[in-house]
Amino acid sequence: MKRRERTPAKSAGGRRHSTGPSARRRMPLVVGLLVLASTGLVARAFDLQVVQKQFYQNQADARFLREVKIPVSRGTIFDRNGEPLAVSTPMVSITAVPGEVLDNADRIPALAQTLGIDPDQLKQYLERRSTREFAYLRRQMSPEAAKAVLALDIPGINGQREYKRYYPSGDVTAHVLGFTNIDDHGQEGLELAFDGWLAGKPGAKRVIRDRMGHTVEDVEQVRAPQPGKSLTLSIDRRIQFLAYSELKSQIEKSQADSGSMVILDVATGEILAMVSLPTFNPNAVNDSTPAERRNRAVTDVVEPGSTMKPFTMAAGLSSGKYTPTTPLIDTGKGVWYFQGHKIRDDTANGMLTPTGVLTKSSNIGAAKISLSLDTKFVYETYRAFGFGNSTESGFPGESSGYLKIGRDWRPFEQATMAFGYGLNLTPLQLANGYATLADHGVMHSPTFIKGDDNPARQIVAPQVADEIVKMLETVTEPGGTATRAQIANYSVAGKTGTAHQATAGGYAKNAYNALFAGIVPATHPRLVGVVVIKNPRVGGYFGGLVSAPVFQKVMSGALRLLDVPPDNIGRWYVGGPKMSNGSLVGNAPPRDPAGDAAAMREGVAL
Known part of the structure; x- marks a missing residue:
């Protein structure tokens, strides 16, 4: 069947015309669509530029606006004379946006070479942190080294200013100052104790950074930086160096395990020097243990040990039962059996005055004096001198020592405490006790801060304290146990101590602690020094032979440095006057065999 085709209709004039839409009819449609599209674009532009402007602005800021820390310098620590002991130096840390650096992986070898890192390790490090926007590549580089890294102009690599602590005196002041960590926060010592004062508070600001991570504009300061405050210590760097040098020399000479020395200003309680050995370099903490x-x-x-005897004597004199010269104490032939225990001196001293008990360092005499007193009274006297309590110096980790409660004392314990066994003290506690005697019975809390407000309190009567200082002068005179502590032109009061080291279950037979505590000048006390040397193996182990010479050398120099007037010109105890044309011969006391023998007779046995 044939398809019938349609033919155009004819008009009245015989012309044919199309029956579809004409161009005239399409035009309004096209124009309408264009108007509608234009209206949509305008509406969208209005929405983006006006309605949602803040949203998209925040999105842009989130990508390019950053809040960054404004680092501050840690406060400087000075010694009492204005010499810097701890300073902060500017450094630069290299940081990265890991993803951006990985997008330029071909630049990683050059970056690694400049940083001194293996390229493969650096790439792996960045890949593990690829989702982060921040990572440290190297902390605290010198500004010159960091400049070379930043000069590579690698996208995502930036520099961040920081500060690093530097200690000019190194290991000499290490234990007093302590050290800071990589973030410049105090970790030990006075750096930790005064961290809040020294650290300050970092500031903050908003900046705009480009896609390379470079800061192109500072927008605003969010928080103003507050630099750390400086700190002036009571430490005298010169005396500290003297103490360090002499203590180190003696420890090496005697092959001892360790040692410490403390020097206090009598009138203020200020710590002029504090040394501990072995030591470390705070500029390289990771190399220490x-x-x-x-x-x-x-x-x-x-x-x-026997450095405890002056405090036992303070109880005796304060009780009113004793004076420096009466009554006499019978120490017999150097051996006394008490409740099944043997207390002995290393020589027969017979009848001794209380002064003689200190001069000869008699264990028997000290024990008998203590046992003649009320137990509670003796205990309270020891506590008054700070034993068993912290000195409140503020030093982190300070020990309180150990003093058993008096009501629990057995008689034998009271006897042995009288000559320094059965209780534990720190060298600082012992020094503070002697400083209290030297300052007419007035106690100050030891302080590391120059000019610190340091309230004082009366511990024993001034007359008692002054009498004990005079009694202690005899210890450094001929016949005493500490003639090696004498200082030319100055009177010295002091006490030696030698004690067996405590071990599990008792005391070591051949390991000792050698101590000396002294006051200079004895007639007008200005300084107190305590020396403790643990387990000396060569050249003797008695305090009078090992520790007293350290005291003599250090304090002789300290008195000159502080310009303390001599109080003993023209007198020289050892062997009588040693004068040549009116001047002392030499700067150190001559050897005194009799004094050395007395030192070696110091009672140390239980």
Whole structure:
């Protein structure tokens, strides 16, 4: 069947015309569509530019606006004379946006070479942190080294200013100052104790960074930086160096395990020097061990041995039962059996005055004086001198020592405490006790801060304290145990101590602690020094032979540095006057065999 085709219709004039839409009819449709599209674009533009402007602005800011820290310098620590002991130096840390650096992986080898890192390790490090927007590549580089890294102009690599602590005196002041960590926060010592004062508060600002991570504009300061405050210590760097040098020399000479020394200003309680050995370099903390970083002068305790006897004597004199010269104490032939225990001196001293008990360092005499007194009274006297309590110096980790409660004392314990066994003190506690005697019975809390407000309190009567200082002068005179502590042109009051080291279950037979505590000048006390040397193996182990010479050398220099007037010109105890044309011969006391013998007779046995 044939398909029938349609033919155009004819008009009245015989012309044919199309029946579909014409161009004239299509035009309004096209125009309408264009108007509608234009209206949509305008509406969308209005929505983006006006309605959602803040949203998209925030999105842009989130990509390019950053809040960054404004680092601040840690406060400087000075010694009492204005010499810097700890300063902060500017450094630069290299940071990265890991993803951006990985997008330029061909630049990683050059970056690694400049940083001194293996390229493969650096790439792996970045890949593990690829989702982060921040990662450290190298902390605290010198500005010159960091400049070379930043000069590579690698996208995503930036520099961040920081500060690093530097200690000019190195290991000499290490234990006092302590150190900071990589974020410049105090970790030990006075850096930790005064961290809030020294650290300050970092500021903050908003900046705009380009896609390379470079800061192109500072927008606003969010928080103003507050630099750390400086700190002036009571430490005298010159005396500190003297103490460090002499203590180190003696420890090496005697092959001892360790040692410490503390020097106090009598009138103020200010700590002029504090040394502990072995030591460490705070500029390279990672090369040290925890044992080397321990400040033994405040954290380690020791049984004080015969250096305890002046405090026993303070109880005796305060009780009214004793004076420096009466009554006499019978020490017999050097051996006394008490409740099944043997207390002995290393020589027969017979009848001794209380002064003689100190001069000869008689264990028997000290024990008999203590046992003649009320137990509670003796205990309260020891506590008054700070034993068993922290000195409140503020040093982190300071030990309180150990003093058993008096009501629990057995008689034998009261006897042995009288000559320094059965209780534990830190070298700082012992020094503070002697400083209290030297300052007419007035106690100050030891302080590391120059000019610190340091309230004082009366511990014993001034007359008692002054009498004990005079009694202690005899210890450094001929016949005493500490003639090696004498200082030319100055009177010295002091006491030696030698004690067996405590071990598990008792005391070591051949390991000792050698101590000396002294006051200079004895007639007008200005300084107190305590020396503790643990387990000396060569050249003797008695305090009068090992520790007293350290005291003599250090304090002789300290008196000159502080310009303390001599109080003993023209007198020289050892062997009588040693004068040549009116001047003392030499700067150190001559050897005194009799004094050395007395030192070696110091009672140390239980």
